[in-house]
Amino acid sequence: MDNEGVFYRQLPKVELHAHLNGSVSSQTIEKLIRQKPHLDIDHSTTAIGKGQQRTLDECFEVFKVIHKLVDTEEDVLMVTTDVIKEFAADGVKYLELRSTPREVKDTGLTKKSYIETVIKAIQQCKNEGVDIDVRFLVAIDRRNGTEVAMETVKLAEEFMLSSDGLVVGLDLSGDPxxxxxxxxxxxxxRAKNCGLKLSLHLSEVPSQLEESDLLLNLPPDRIGHGTFFHPEVGGSQSLVDKVVKNNIPLELCLTSNVKGQTVPCYVKHHFKYWYQLGHPSVICTDDKGVFSTDLSQEYQLAASTFGLSRKDVWKLSQQAIDCIFAPEDVKQQLKQKWNDLHTQVFK
Incomplete structure (x- = not known):
């Protein structure tokens, strides 16, 4: 690895937008495929390699394949553990994973046991001394409608109270x-009223301005993507003003947006717009497995595309701490950790 690569790997990082199933690495997929030969799954369908692109619809097809492979508590435990350890190996010190609780009648997996198993994996990694603080956001899949959304919120509420601070919020995602x-x-x-933090995918596709306007009134605590907010891409100044007025951080995923074709190329990524505004923006991976990336690569891409110095990059990673959903004492611990690591990274 070149010096540049080493710097980004050693840089302590915060990951706030990582879908559990989309973060499953090709090594873990290999293990799952070997365990389930009867499914006859072609591995090339599960990851989008260098230079490849797929439409957003095709990206959602990839998830269907991964869901077929992950359908028991054992699978969920293995996948979550592997994902956490891979983020830790990439220098991520604080991670918020998100996933929609799933039930699989044939295997006895229930939505409740799904969340319990994710929490179990987080606790196991902690007990093993893996150097990463992990929290969980329960996800509402917008495709499943009102009733299921309410059920999901009730589950999230229950776990917010019983998970020892590991369940911190709610994600709204799914096919936009x-x-x-x-x-x-x-x-x-309801989720907001009971103290769950909200991270909402907004304006991921161009046709969502009215919806975004409506949901920004909540307001959410963070925004996923926000690709089409700004006027230069058909958004509106009033949306930008709402985001800025409420100081809502954006979770920005460069490779995901370029490979998923919602942004034409890295240079045109909306990171630049928000960064120049001085608005809180956190670089994230979205789906490191599906898009064949990791957080070190995403930081390096942002730096090389937008001319950021190492000092700028450090500041970006440090400021991400203020956007996490864990409480104030955790933020203070992380800031201390960044201070402690500074000399090591800049040696």
Whole structure:
């Protein structure tokens, strides 16, 4: 690895937008495929390699394949443990994983046992001394409508109270072309009222301005993507003003947006727009497995594309601490950790 690569790997990082199933590495997929030969799955369908691109629809097809492979508590435990250890190996010191609780009738996996198993994996890694603080966001899949969304919020509430601070919030995700945010407002409002933090995928595709406007009134605690907010890409100044007024951090995923074709190329990524505004923006991976990337690569890409110095990059990674959903004492511990690591990284 060149010096540049070493710097980014050693840089302590915060990952706030990582879908569990999309983060499963090709090594873990290999293990799952070997365990389930009857599924006859072609590995090339599960990751999008260097220079490859797929439409957003095709990206969602990849998830269907991964869901077929991950359908028991044992699978969920292995996958979560592997993902956590890979993020830790990449220098990530604080991670918020997100996933929609799933049930699989044939294997006895329930939505509740799904969340319990993710929490078990987090605790196991902690007990093994893996150097990473991991929290969990329970995800609402917008495709499943109002009723399921409310069920999901109730589950998240229950675990927020019983998971010893590991369940910190709620994610709204799923295929952005399906459903409308207004149907999910009651569930999101309930979540907010009971103290769950909200991270919402907003304006991931161009046609969502009205929905984004509506959901920004909640307001969410963080925004996933926000690709089409700004006027230069057909958004509106009033959306930008709402985001800025409420100081809502954005979770920005460069490779995901370019490979998923919602952004034409790295140079045109909206990171530049928000960074120049001085607005809190956190670099994230989205789906490191599906998009064949890791957080070190994403930081390096942002730096080389937008001319950021190592000092700028350090500041970006440090400022991400203020955007986490864990409480104030955890933020203070992380800031101390960054201070302790500074000399090592800049030696």
């Amino acid at each position: 072309s399906v459903g409308h945010g207004k149907d999910l407002l009651p569930a999101l409002q």
